[in-house]
Structures are given as structure tokens and as C-alpha cells.
Amino acid sequence: MSAENLIYTLLSLPLLASALVLLFRNQPNLRDGQAVLLGIISAGAAFQLYLLPTGASLTLLELAPGLTLSFTPEPLGKLFALVAGTLWPLATLYTIGYMRGAKEKNHTRFLFFYAVAIHATMGIALSGNLLTLFVFYEMLTFSTYPLVTHKGDEAALKAGRVYLGILVASSIVFLLFGVIGVWAMAGTLDFVSGGILAGKIDPFYVPALLALFAFGIGKAALMPLHRWLPAAMVAPTPVSALLHAVAVVKAGVFTVLKVGVYIFGIDFLKETGGSEWLVWVASFSILAASIVAMTKTNLKARLAYSTVSQLGYIVMGMALATPFAASGAALHIAAHGAGKIxxxxxxxxxxxAHKRTDIQDMNGLGRTMPITYTAFALAALSIIGVPPLAGAWSKFMLMGGALDNGYLLVLGVLMVSSLLNLVYLGEIVIRGFFANPTRKLKGVQEAPLTMLLPLSMTALLSLALFFAIDLFIIDFGG
Amino acid sequence: MIVMTDQLLGQWNYYLVIILMMIGFYGVIARGNMVKKIVGLNIFQTSVFMLYISMGKVAEGSAPILTGDPTTVYSNPLPHVLILTAIVVGVSTTAVGYALIIRIQESFGTIEDDDIIAQLDDEEETA
Amino acid sequence: MMQHLPILQVLLPLLASPFAALLRGRDVAWGLTFVTTGLAFLISIALFFQQRAIGETMIYELGNWAAPLGIVYVIDAASALVLPVISGIGFIATLAARQLVAAEIDARDHGLFYAAWLLTIAGMMGQVTTGDAFNIFVFLEISSLSAYALVAMGAGRDRRALPAAFNYLILGTVGATFYVIGLGLLYMLTGTLNLADLAERLPHVEETRAAFTAMAFIALGLFLKMALFPLHFWLVPAYAHAPSAVTALMASTATKVSVYVLIRLIFGVFGVEFPGLADAVGLLVLTLGIAGAFVGTLAAIVETDLKKLFAQSSIAQLGYMAIGIGAMSATGLAAAFLHLFNHALMKGALFLAIGMIAAQAGRATMGTIQGAGKQIPITMTAILFGGLALIGVPLTAGFISKLYLIRALLEQNFWLLAGLTFISSALALAYVWKIIEAAWLQPRPNGAPVLRETASQYIPAWIMVVATLGFGIYATPLVEAAFAAAHVFIPSVAGAN
Amino acid sequence: MQDDVVIRVVAKVMIPAVMLFALYVQFHGDYGPGGGFQAGVIFASAFVLNAVVFGLNKGRHVWPARYNLMGICGGVLIYGLTGVGGMVLGENFLNFNVLSSDPIAGQHLGILLVEFGVGLTVAAVMVMLFFTFAGRTAHLRLLSKSDAHERKISASKKRRK
Incomplete structure (x- = not known):
């Protein structure tokens, strides 16, 4: 297929899936089956697109004079599309297992918005200009809201309000401001290799404009705008997976990276030093979130703060303003995606399996659920950055980038953070395998196959990524 | 001095207009009684009518009816025509205003602003 | 016949009005109104395309009397853009009125109701079309007087409509009188009332204090009429207690026409170069606009009555239009025109949908719609989309207008103001989300009346929703038209699109 | 007032004269001062006088309520349709030149018709205003502020009970 057709395919498959979900709302197996099937097709399409050379472009329509909805897959976008496309069928399969296992209600509504969220993510990944990106960014926010509040009780509503409030407010107040600011100054919003702002803007304003983006993209969960992420933990776990690994936060950091690389331009950032402050904000975010994570005993809350911390890496990769670090950041999107999911x-x-959420109740669980815990251990090691797992590469490249630009202190930050990761993630693994159960684990057994299959596959993905790394390194040097 | 007196006295019509305008405007704003508000509004509008009418008057000019004599100086009829329209509008407004007042009296039993507000507040509380 | 379109635009509803008053049967009166507004809508669309095709101003001379002496009707890019808004909303609102009026107004008054309805529409059309400053006043009063009567007709169900209409009358008349005072001063200075002629002659006297005073009076009067903060207190009760159909019609059109007249007078007659205009009016309008945006939004957040809530939101949205005007640039004016157009669409959708609920339940409050998302999903979805458009979510019309509004501010380097505008529009999320949560996420309380919806009830609102989305997804022709309208008043500068 | 002989007799003489004068003002309007507005008001004043002197019911008898709306709407329509006449005959709205073969005569005819429409409407509006407000007196008690205050107190007392 040509690149144009692949773009159409990637954008329309999730929509088709959501439409079919509504159509087959009374035949659960058909409804769920088609979603997985379409997901697998889209993963294939994303892979094919990833291998095609860059250069294709597709303009869907013109919103207003000079403002188009257009899609231009470039290496970074293709990588993100690949991440989202691959994880979607796995996540859907897992969702089906979870929803049935945990006896949640409203499957149809859930699957519908799940697919719409994937559509929005694909739009973000392939977007050819800031406006398109913004449109799909907002669409992603609104389509994940029903997922976050899925339970519909007071706690879920409250979390939903925080979620929507922070994400929409930040995007309307700061991000849109930045977008229109860029539009007013550069006269265009297209993503161009090397950036569009060089020479169009007084270097004095670069840090301020970058701040509009860094904080406007609330989905990147840069402290102090991270509150929505732990709040959204009330949602069912597949949503958390979607938020953390596939779509939302990844879309956030992807946007940050894309703006840094294709709007500001790495060289322009380096010349003006406009992103220097962001390095330190990201460092703070990395360390502070790690420390908060250690204080959490709720498993999902701990993972949430771990995500906040890991997102800091990616933002930092952009802020370091070297091609090497940016490549590392891009790689980390994929590596962290596979690990965190x-x-x-x-x-x-x-x-x-166990109906428990607190880490202290999980002592000895590893021996009853060996597959789950092995996968967990693999993923944790990947996130910590231990070879031969994917996380090692991205961390290595970030450190290299920091050295390139002489940020020695950042090196220390990254090392301390790895240590903290080891502490708070390692604790779970150790408790699972070595601690004695505090209560009887009678009747606890491995989760159903529809859940085990995806989680072992993603764990193996982390492993595979380490060896196939050549394929996923994007060269921003040009 | 003479110039100033001339300016002051020569523009007496404007002073009259302004005084009337302020009296009327005060009535509209300060009075709680709706009938008095309408009266104020009428005075306010009348001041504008006078502004227009006095502007159309040309010194030594006669009524603008063609006499056939080319040397005759006429007053400008246009402001008068305009103000005729404005008067009609004013009368209509007054009529609508009074109609509303009657309906308000029928349903609230008062035409005082404060009393109506008090009644509505009571209603809100009980509701 | 084509050359008569400018006058037919106004004349048709004007002459249909006495017929409607004479027709006793309510369906006949409605039918006549429906046909008339439909024709007016077609005419305005024809005029729009005709004007776009010709590209220059079309002038219709009443009684073949040429401009300075006679009264002319002028169709230029600006009026051609605003006319379809009024007639379109008028048409859709009439479509909805059949049910709303039947539910809310005594059957004996239907003839008179539709007569006043048509007169309001005719008056608004007249204000937009006419090229004579005094004629604007006459049409202003025609539309206002019938609007007072329409608002008062809400008294059948809600007696608070009466004081609301009375206050509306008092303040509306004061505003109109201020306008006439300003006009009188202008006439004294220039000896003409024709807008084009005024614009030509004013530069000779622009240094005088009288000209400045005239501008102040005219601007003040129109601020009152367009409900610019802090002169907006008449608007909320008038909209909230009027019959639902009237609210839908007026919220989308009445204040917009005054915005248009303000633009026409301030930019078309005085011109941006008029000494003191940018400082006095421009700065004032900007400040009041942003203040209104905040006050209206905050008031809407705490409001529980839906009609009042969206009336408060109208104050905020008018603030945005004022900001566009205050930017004193072509982009700013275009943004004001865009928002005028788009806001009419979304408020029309919202008030039509809410009106249908109010007509059934007696009142539309947060309690009424609690859990209504399951009972009347189609109507509530219309409210959802309307609300999203108010926030300015992409792919809705509200996004487009906000885009250009901010761009206009940034072009003038008003960074702080742009930031404030963003904050106020983000606050809109709070009140919209309050409604969405109540409707979709909370259960319907026990014993709450069952709400129903039929196609004829939600179709009018949905026509507006579709338009809102349509002009959000494909806004290019609208944006071009808005810029053409802006360039009527501020000539195009190279490089601006 | 109905019992006052002087007033009754004077009114009986006056009313036809007032009406005649109104007609004069109406139809002389395009030559000298006068026209529809003034004539309409004068004409209406005859009916008002009639109602004032002989009572509302008798007044209603002479000018039934249904005439109001017909007069108002009819007048507007005469005005508007005269204007449309010019349009139908190929010129712009309100062009009276074409109403007759001679432009001057056409203008006379046009202005006569228009003024007649205005007069009709104004007369009907005036009469309607009078009857509308006068007819309400039975229900209307114009209250002083203290009076309203007393009512409020008694109302709140009732509520407490």
C-alpha cells in the first residue's frame, strides 16, 4: 500500500472499530473479536508505514485559509504510530479479559471510547502541523474522559473533573496560546525538519514560548501539572494502561518532542539556550516523582508516579537540545511504552486474581502467579534500565546527550533516579517472590488467558526491542 | 467678557436641553416607582426632541412652506420630520411601558421596584 | 425581481406582520411566519452570494431617490454576512416556535405573538440593511418595541417576565435615546444622516469636541443595546423569563445586531483614524470586553437556571466580540464578525434545546436535566455540542472564532490580554461540564417527571448543531467572508490574510 | 359626566366638527401643514371625547374593539402596498411616479394613499390605547408606596399563620 493509503487505514481502522462496537453491541463476542482483529491489522499497517521512506503527505481538508488538517508521517511520528498501533490490539485483548474478569459494566461504551481514543492517538502521531495535532490532542482528552469516569461513582466523577480540568484548561490556556503565538509569528504551523521559528522570533522570548508548550501539554505530566495522572487511577486498569503506555501520556511527551524538534528545532534551541530551564524542571520532575512513588503503597498509584518520573526523561531528552538525546527520548517513548503497559x-x-490493590497485601503472590510476576520483573528491569532490556538503550542515549552538552549534573540525576526506580519497583518483585504471605492465598490463581497473553507478549517486546534497536533509532542530526 | 456672555446666552437652548436631560435621567435612575420612571424617560426623550427642533431653526427663517419667493429663508424641516418620527416612537414606548405597568400591578399588586424584588426574593426562598 | 432583494429582505417580514396579527388561527399565523422567514432566509443567502460574486457594494434607492437626499439600502460584504445570520436564526427559531409557542403562550395571542416576532426580525434586518443613520434608529426601535412585547408574553407562565421586560424597556430606550443624541450632534456638524456621506464629511470636523461627544454618545447607547459589561443587567432576566422561542431568537440575534451597528458607526463613519477613537473607545471596549468575559463566565458557573446560565455566558461571549472590536485591526474585526456568526449558531442550538426542555418541564434547571442524558439523549447531545463549541473545542465553530480573536490580539502585541482571554475561555469549561455531568453521569432522581423528545422537537436545535460543526470543520468560506466584511471598514493591508 | 347637559350638547356639536377637521388635515396634508399623523390623532380624539362624555360602553358601541386591529393592520398594509405598487410597475419600492400616467399625479396619488394609511393606523392606535387603559380602571388601583407596604406586611402575616 502507498503511504497515503496507510495513513487513511491507520486513521480509519479505529473509527471503524468503534462503529462496529456500536453495531454489535448485543453480540459480545463479535463486538470484542472485531476490535482485536482490526487492531492487529492496524499494527501491521503501522509497521509497513514505519518501513516506508518519509515524504508522503496528505491534506484532509482546509479548516480556514492556511490552516489545514493534514498528515505527514515523519520518523518520530511513524515510531509513535507503531507503538500505539502495536499496543492497541494487545490492550484491547487485555481489556476484554479484564472487563469480563472484573465484571465491569457498560462494555460497549468502554470499547467504543477506547477505539476513539486510539483514533485520536493515531491522528496525533501522524499530524502534519500543530493545528492537526491540537485538534486530535483535544479529541483524545474528551474521548478518554468517559473511560476515566467509567465507574460513575462520586470518586470517579471527582477524578474525572481533575483529569478534564487540568488537561483542557492547560491545553486551552497555554497550548493553544502557544499554537496561535507560533502561527502569528511564523505564519505557518507545519512541522518542518529543523524548526520553523529560527529567525522569526526574538531569542529572548524562546524560553517563554517553550514554557507555554511544556506546561500547555498537560498530558506530558510535567510537575506541577501531573495531578491528573494519579487521580485517573480510579479508572479500570485497562484505562490506566491506555493512559500510561499507549495513548495519553505518550501523546503528551510525543507532542513535546515534536514541538521541540520540528517547531523550535534542536539547533535553534541549542543556539538560544531557550530550553536550559526545562532541563532542570524535568530533573526536578524526575526526582520528585520518584520520591513520591516510594511513599505510595497502592500499586497503581506507585506506577502512576513512576510514569510521571519517566515522562520527565523524555521531556529532558528534548530539553537537552542535542540530536543524540532527542533520539534517546524518542526511543524511550517506545521502551517505556512496552515496559509500562x-x-x-x-x-x-x-x-x-486477588482483588487487592495494596502492595503490602501482595506478599508471596509471585509464587502463585509466576507468569505475571516474571513479566512484571522483566518490565521493571527495563524501566530501571538494566540490559538486555529496551530501557537500557534510551537511558544510555539520554546520558550521552547530557554529556554532549556538558550537563554533568544531569548525569547524576539520571543515576539517582535509576537507583530510586530500583527501590520502588524492586520492592514489589521482591515481596512477590520472597516474602511470606501475610494472609492465605487460597483460591488465587493466574488471571485468564486473555490477560496473560498480552502481558507476556509486551514483556517479551521489551526484550526484543533491546536487540532490534537499530530499527528504532531515529537520527535527528540532519 | 462679551464673547463669553454671548457664548453662554447664545446657546441657551443647549443648556435647557442638558438640564431637562439630566432631570429626566435622574428620574429614570433614582425613582423606584415605575410610573415615575416612565415620566422620567419621557422628559429625557423630550430633551432630545428639543435638541433636534432647536437645531433646525434658522435665524429669521420662516416655516418651510414653499412661497415661490427665492429670497425667503426657511428653517430646516428635516430635523422636525425626524423628530416627528422620534415622538411617535416615544409615544409607542410610553404606551408599551404603561401596558407593562398595568400588567405588573395586576400580578404583583405594586409598581414599586423594591417591593417587586422583595416579592420575587420571597418566591425564590420558598421555591 | 433580483434588484429588489435588498428591500424585500426587510419588507417581507414587515408586511407579513399585520397579516399575522389579523389571522386568528394559530397554525395559519405560524404558517405565514414560517413561509415569510423562510423566504427571507433564501433572499439573504441570495444576497450574500450575489454580493460575493459582484465584490462591491450594492445600493438600493428607496423611491429612486439618490443617496444624500433619499434613503438607501446598502448591501456590502459586512451586511451580506450578518443578514443570513438573522434570517437563518429567525427561520430555525420559527420552525421550533410551533411547539414552543403552543406550549407556552395562550392560543388567543398567537396571531399577535407572530406579528411581534416578524416585526422584531424585520427591525433587525432593517438595521443591518439601511444606509441611513436615523433609519437605523427607527428600525432599532421597531425591533426593540416588539421585543419588549415578546419578552412580556412570557408572563403567562412566569410573571417575572413583566419586570424583566419593563427594565429592558427602560434601559433599551435610554440606549436608543443616547444614540439619537449622538446622531443629532453629528447632523449638526455635517448636515447629513447618510452613513457614507457622514464618513465623507466627518474628517472636516473631526477635531471638534462635538464630534467626539457624538461618538461617545453613540458608542454608549450601543454598548447598552449590545449588553456590554457593565451595562448588561437587563439582559439576563429578559432572556431568562421570556418565552423559550423568544429567548432562542433574541439571544442569537438581538445583541449581535447592535454589535454590527456599533462596528458600522464606529469604523464605518468615524473610522480608525478618528482622533481619540483608538484610545478612548478602543481601550474602553477592550477593557470592558475582557471584564465582561470574566464576569459573565463566573456568573454562569454559579447559576443553576439553564436559561440564566447561558444568558450569562452570552455576556461573556459578547465580551469576546468587544475584544475583537477593541483590537482596532482588520483581523480583530474579522474575529468579531466570525464570533458574531458562530456564537449565533451555538447559542441558537443551546437555547432551542433548552427551550424544548423548559416547555415540557416548566423550567430548565440543573435539577430538571439531572440524569436526562438517558431519557432525551438526542436533545442533550445537542446541548453537549453547543457547550463544547462555547468552550472553543477544535472542530467546532467556536474554535475558529477564538483562533482569529487571539491572532488579532497577538498581532497587536496584546500578550497579557490574549492570556486573559484564554483563561476566561477555559473557565467556560466549568459551567459546560456542570451540565454535562448532571445530564450524563448522574442518575435521574426518583419521581422526576419523564422527559420526552420527538423529531420535531430536536430537529431545529440539531440544524444549528450541524451548522456549528460544519463551520468548525470547513470554515474557509466563512473566514474569507468575515475578512471581506472587515475590509469594508479597515482597508486590507498587504500580507494579512 | 353623562348627566351634564352642557357637556353632552357641546360634545354632540363638537364631535362631527372634530372629525371633519381631521379629514381636512388628512387630505390637505400634501399641500400645507398636516398629514396622517396629525389627522389620525384628531380623528381619534373625536372617539375619545365620545367615550369620555357618554361612557366607555357607548364608546365601545361606536368603535368596537375588533376595528382596532383591522385599522392598525389595514393602515400599515395600505402604506406598504402602495410602495409595493411602484415595485410591481417596474420601479423601486416607494416610487410613486409610476402609479399614474403622469409622474406628478402619480406622486399625489401615492402620498395621498400613504398618508391615508398612516392616518388610519394612528387613529386606530390612539383609540385602542385609550380603550385599553381606560378599560382597565376597574382592576387598577394606583397605590402609594405606604399602601403597598401595608399590603406586604399583611401578606407576610398571613404567611406566618
Whole structure:
């Protein structure tokens, strides 16, 4: 297929899936089966697109003079599309297992918005200009809201309000401001290799404009705008997986990266030093979130703060303003995606099997649920950055980038953070395998196959990624 | 001095207009009684009518009816025509205003602003 | 016949009005109104395309009397853009009125109701079309007087409509009188009332204090009429207690026409170069606009009556239009025109949908719609989309207008103001989300009346929703038309699109 | 007032004269001062006088309520349709030149018709205003502020009970 057709396919498959979900709302197996099937097709399409050379472009329509909805897959976008496309069928399969296992209600509504969220993510990944990106960014926010509040009780509503409030407010107040600011100054919103702002803007304003984006993209969960992420933990676990690994936060950091690379331009950022402050904000975010994570005993809350911390890496990769670090950041999107989705899949599997969310109740669980816990351990190691797992590469490249630009202190930050990761993620693994159960684990067994299959596959993905790394390194040097 | 007196006295019509305008405007704003508000509104509008009418008057000019004599100086009829329209509008407004007042009296039993507000507040509380 | 379209636009509803008053049967009166507004809508669309095709101003001379002496009707890019808004909303609101009026107004008054309805529409059309400043006043009063009567007709169900209408009358008349005072001063200075002629002659006297005073009076009067903060207190009760159909019609059109007249007078007659205009009016309008945006939004957040809530939101949205005007640039004016157009669409959708609920339940409050998402999903979805458009979510019309509004501010380097505008529009999320949560996420309380919806009830609102989305997804022609309208008043500068 | 002979007799003489004068003002309007507005008001005043002197019921008898709306709407329509006449005959709205073969005569005819429409409407509006407000007196008690205050107190007392 040509690149244009692949773009159409990737954008329309999720929509088709959501339409079919509504159509087959009374035949659960058909409804769920088609979603997985379409997901697999889209993964294939995303892979094919990833291998095609860059350069295709597709303009869907013109919103207003000079403002188009257009899609231009470039390496970074293709990588993100691949991540989202691959994880979607796995997540859907897992969702089906979880929803049935945990006896949640309203499957149809859930699957519908799940697919719409994937559509929005694909739109973000392939967007050819800031406006398109913004449109799909907002669509992603609104389509995930019903997922976050899925339970519909007071706690879920409250979390939903925080979720929507922070994400929409930040995007309307700061991000849109930044977008229109860029439009007013550069006269265009297209993503161009090397950036569009060089020479169009007084270097004095670069840090301020970058701040509009860094904080406007609330989905990147840069502290102090991270509150929505732990709040959204009330949602069912597949949503957390979607939020953390596939769609929402990844879309956030992807946007940050894309703006840094294709709007500001790495060289322009380096010249003006406009992103220097962001390095330190990201460092703070990385360390502070890690420390908060250690204080949490709720498994999902701990994972949530771990995500906040890991997102800091990616933002930092952009802020370091070297091609090498940016490549590392891009790689980290994929590596962290594979790792974190595994962790959440495992958390959900534990919940379905054991109905517990607190880490202290999980002593000795590893011996009854060996597959889940092995996958968990693999993913945790990947996130910590231990070879031969994917996380090792991205962390290595970030450190290299920091050295390139002389940020020695950042090196220390990254090391301390790895250590903290080891502490708070390692604790779970150790409790699972070595601690004695505090209560009887009678009747607890592995989660159903529909859940085990995806989580072992994503765990293996982390492993595979380490060896196939050549394929996923994007060269921003040009 | 003479110039100033001339300016002051020569523009007496404007002073009259302004005084009337302020009296009327005060009535509209300060009075709680709706009939008095309408009266104020009428005075206010009348001041504008006078502004227009006095502007159309040309010194030594006669009524603008063609006499056939080319040397005759006429007053400008246009402001008068305009103000005729404005008067009609004013009368209509007054009529609508009074109609509303009657309906308000029928349903609230008062035409005082404060009393109506008090009644509505009571209603809100009981509701 | 084509050359008569400018006058037919106004004349048709004007002459249909006495017929409607004479027709006793309510369906006949409605039918006549429906046909008339439908024709008016077609005419305005024809005029729009005709004007776009010609590209220049079309002038219709009443009684073949040429401009300075006679009264002319002028169709330029600006009026051609605003006319379809009024007639379109008038048409859709009439479509909805059949049910709303039957539910809310005594059957004996239907003839008179539709007569006043048509007169309001005719008056608004007249204000937009006419090229004579005094004629604007006459049409202003025609539309206002019938609007007072329409608002008062809400008294059948809600007696608070009466004081609301009375206050509306008092303040409306004061505003109109201020306008006439300003006009009188202008006439004294220039000896003409024709807008084009005024614009030509004013530069000769622009240094005088009288000209400045005239501008102040005219602007003040129109601020009152367009409910610019802090002169907006008449608007909320008038909209909230009027019959639902009237609210839908007026919320989308009445204040917009005054915005248009303000633009026409301030930019078309005085011109941006008029000494003191940018400082006095521009700065004032900007400040009041942003203040109104905040006050209206905050008031809407705490409001529980839906009609009042959206009336408060109208104050905020008018603030945005004022900001566009206050930017004193072509982009700003275009943004004001865009928002005028788009806001009419979304408020029309919202008030039509809410009106249908109010007509059934007696009142539309947060309690009424609690859990209504399951009972009347189609109507509530219309409210959802209307609300999203108010926030300015992409792919809705509200996004487009906000885009250009901010761009206009940034072009003038009003960074702080742009930031404030963003904050106030983000606050809109709070009141919209309050409604969405109540409707979709909370259960319907026990014993609450069952709400129903039929196609004829939600179709009018949905026509507006579709338009809101349509102009959000494909806004290019609208944006071009808005810029053409803006360039009527501020000539195009190279490089601006 | 109905019992006052002087007033009754004077009114009986006056009313036809007032009406005649109104007609004069009406139809002389395009030559000298006068026209529809003034004539309409004068004409209406005859009916008002009639109602004032002989009572509302008798007044209603002479000018039934249904005439109001017909007069108002009819007048507007005469005005508007005269204007449309010019349009139908190929010129712009309100062009009276074409109403007759001679432009001057056409203008006379046009202005006569228009003024007649205005007069009719104004007369009907005036009479209607009078009857509308006068007819309400039975229900209307114009209250002083203290009076309203007393009512409020008694109302709140009732509520407390």
C-alpha cells in the first residue's frame, strides 16, 4: 500500500472499530473479536508505514485559509504510530479479559471510547502541523474522559473533573496560546525538519514560548501539572494502561518532542539556550516523582508516579537540545511504552486474581502467579534500565546527550533516579517472590488467558526491542 | 467678557436641553416607582426632541412652506420630520411601558421596584 | 425581481406582520411566519452570494431617490454576512416556535405573538440593511418595541417576565435615546444622516469636541443595546423569563445586531483614524470586553437556571466580540464578525434545546436535566455540542472564532490580554461540564417527571448543531467572508490574510 | 359626566366638527401643514371625547374593539402596498411616479394613499390605547408606596399563620 493509503487505514481502522462496537453491541463476542482483529491489522499497517521512506503527505481538508488538517508521517511520528498501533490490539485483548474478569459494566461504551481514543492517538502521531495535532490532542482528552469516569461513582466523577480540568484548561490556556503565538509569528504551523521559528522570533522570548508548550501539554505530566495522572487511577486498569503506555501520556511527551524538534528545532534551541530551564524542571520532575512513588503503597498509584518520573526523561531528552538525546527520548517513548503497559497489565491481572490493590497485601503472590510476576520483573528491569532490556538503550542515549552538552549534573540525576526506580519497583518483585504471605492465598490463581497473553507478549517486546534497536533509532542530526 | 456672555446666552437652548436631560435621567435612575420612571424617560426623550427642533431653526427663517419667493429663508424641516418620527416612537414606548405597568400591578399588586424584588426574593426562598 | 432583494429582505417580514396579527388561527399565523422567514432566509443567502460574486457594494434607492437626499439600502460584504445570520436564526427559531409557542403562550395571542416576532426580525434586518443613520434608529426601535412585547408574553407562565421586560424597556430606550443624541450632534456638524456621506464629511470636523461627544454618545447607547459589561443587567432576566422561542431568537440575534451597528458607526463613519477613537473607545471596549468575559463566565458557573446560565455566558461571549472590536485591526474585526456568526449558531442550538426542555418541564434547571442524558439523549447531545463549541473545542465553530480573536490580539502585541482571554475561555469549561455531568453521569432522581423528545422537537436545535460543526470543520468560506466584511471598514493591508 | 347637559350638547356639536377637521388635515396634508399623523390623532380624539362624555360602553358601541386591529393592520398594509405598487410597475419600492400616467399625479396619488394609511393606523392606535387603559380602571388601583407596604406586611402575616 502507498503511504497515503496507510495513513487513511491507520486513521480509519479505529473509527471503524468503534462503529462496529456500536453495531454489535448485543453480540459480545463479535463486538470484542472485531476490535482485536482490526487492531492487529492496524499494527501491521503501522509497521509497513514505519518501513516506508518519509515524504508522503496528505491534506484532509482546509479548516480556514492556511490552516489545514493534514498528515505527514515523519520518523518520530511513524515510531509513535507503531507503538500505539502495536499496543492497541494487545490492550484491547487485555481489556476484554479484564472487563469480563472484573465484571465491569457498560462494555460497549468502554470499547467504543477506547477505539476513539486510539483514533485520536493515531491522528496525533501522524499530524502534519500543530493545528492537526491540537485538534486530535483535544479529541483524545474528551474521548478518554468517559473511560476515566467509567465507574460513575462520586470518586470517579471527582477524578474525572481533575483529569478534564487540568488537561483542557492547560491545553486551552497555554497550548493553544502557544499554537496561535507560533502561527502569528511564523505564519505557518507545519512541522518542518529543523524548526520553523529560527529567525522569526526574538531569542529572548524562546524560553517563554517553550514554557507555554511544556506546561500547555498537560498530558506530558510535567510537575506541577501531573495531578491528573494519579487521580485517573480510579479508572479500570485497562484505562490506566491506555493512559500510561499507549495513548495519553505518550501523546503528551510525543507532542513535546515534536514541538521541540520540528517547531523550535534542536539547533535553534541549542543556539538560544531557550530550553536550559526545562532541563532542570524535568530533573526536578524526575526526582520528585520518584520520591513520591516510594511513599505510595497502592500499586497503581506507585506506577502512576513512576510514569510521571519517566515522562520527565523524555521531556529532558528534548530539553537537552542535542540530536543524540532527542533520539534517546524518542526511543524511550517506545521502551517505556512496552515496559509500562506490562506493569499495568500485571497490576490488572493481580487485581482480577486477588482483588487487592495494596502492595503490602501482595506478599508471596509471585509464587502463585509466576507468569505475571516474571513479566512484571522483566518490565521493571527495563524501566530501571538494566540490559538486555529496551530501557537500557534510551537511558544510555539520554546520558550521552547530557554529556554532549556538558550537563554533568544531569548525569547524576539520571543515576539517582535509576537507583530510586530500583527501590520502588524492586520492592514489589521482591515481596512477590520472597516474602511470606501475610494472609492465605487460597483460591488465587493466574488471571485468564486473555490477560496473560498480552502481558507476556509486551514483556517479551521489551526484550526484543533491546536487540532490534537499530530499527528504532531515529537520527535527528540532519 | 462679551464673547463669553454671548457664548453662554447664545446657546441657551443647549443648556435647557442638558438640564431637562439630566432631570429626566435622574428620574429614570433614582425613582423606584415605575410610573415615575416612565415620566422620567419621557422628559429625557423630550430633551432630545428639543435638541433636534432647536437645531433646525434658522435665524429669521420662516416655516418651510414653499412661497415661490427665492429670497425667503426657511428653517430646516428635516430635523422636525425626524423628530416627528422620534415622538411617535416615544409615544409607542410610553404606551408599551404603561401596558407593562398595568400588567405588573395586576400580578404583583405594586409598581414599586423594591417591593417587586422583595416579592420575587420571597418566591425564590420558598421555591 | 433580483434588484429588489435588498428591500424585500426587510419588507417581507414587515408586511407579513399585520397579516399575522389579523389571522386568528394559530397554525395559519405560524404558517405565514414560517413561509415569510423562510423566504427571507433564501433572499439573504441570495444576497450574500450575489454580493460575493459582484465584490462591491450594492445600493438600493428607496423611491429612486439618490443617496444624500433619499434613503438607501446598502448591501456590502459586512451586511451580506450578518443578514443570513438573522434570517437563518429567525427561520430555525420559527420552525421550533410551533411547539414552543403552543406550549407556552395562550392560543388567543398567537396571531399577535407572530406579528411581534416578524416585526422584531424585520427591525433587525432593517438595521443591518439601511444606509441611513436615523433609519437605523427607527428600525432599532421597531425591533426593540416588539421585543419588549415578546419578552412580556412570557408572563403567562412566569410573571417575572413583566419586570424583566419593563427594565429592558427602560434601559433599551435610554440606549436608543443616547444614540439619537449622538446622531443629532453629528447632523449638526455635517448636515447629513447618510452613513457614507457622514464618513465623507466627518474628517472636516473631526477635531471638534462635538464630534467626539457624538461618538461617545453613540458608542454608549450601543454598548447598552449590545449588553456590554457593565451595562448588561437587563439582559439576563429578559432572556431568562421570556418565552423559550423568544429567548432562542433574541439571544442569537438581538445583541449581535447592535454589535454590527456599533462596528458600522464606529469604523464605518468615524473610522480608525478618528482622533481619540483608538484610545478612548478602543481601550474602553477592550477593557470592558475582557471584564465582561470574566464576569459573565463566573456568573454562569454559579447559576443553576439553564436559561440564566447561558444568558450569562452570552455576556461573556459578547465580551469576546468587544475584544475583537477593541483590537482596532482588520483581523480583530474579522474575529468579531466570525464570533458574531458562530456564537449565533451555538447559542441558537443551546437555547432551542433548552427551550424544548423548559416547555415540557416548566423550567430548565440543573435539577430538571439531572440524569436526562438517558431519557432525551438526542436533545442533550445537542446541548453537549453547543457547550463544547462555547468552550472553543477544535472542530467546532467556536474554535475558529477564538483562533482569529487571539491572532488579532497577538498581532497587536496584546500578550497579557490574549492570556486573559484564554483563561476566561477555559473557565467556560466549568459551567459546560456542570451540565454535562448532571445530564450524563448522574442518575435521574426518583419521581422526576419523564422527559420526552420527538423529531420535531430536536430537529431545529440539531440544524444549528450541524451548522456549528460544519463551520468548525470547513470554515474557509466563512473566514474569507468575515475578512471581506472587515475590509469594508479597515482597508486590507498587504500580507494579512 | 353623562348627566351634564352642557357637556353632552357641546360634545354632540363638537364631535362631527372634530372629525371633519381631521379629514381636512388628512387630505390637505400634501399641500400645507398636516398629514396622517396629525389627522389620525384628531380623528381619534373625536372617539375619545365620545367615550369620555357618554361612557366607555357607548364608546365601545361606536368603535368596537375588533376595528382596532383591522385599522392598525389595514393602515400599515395600505402604506406598504402602495410602495409595493411602484415595485410591481417596474420601479423601486416607494416610487410613486409610476402609479399614474403622469409622474406628478402619480406622486399625489401615492402620498395621498400613504398618508391615508398612516392616518388610519394612528387613529386606530390612539383609540385602542385609550380603550385599553381606560378599560382597565376597574382592576387598577394606583397605590402609594405606604399602601403597598401595608399590603406586604399583611401578606407576610398571613404567611406566618
Amino acid at each position: 506490562t506493569l499495568f497489565f500485571c497490576a490488572g491481572a493481580i487485581y482480577v
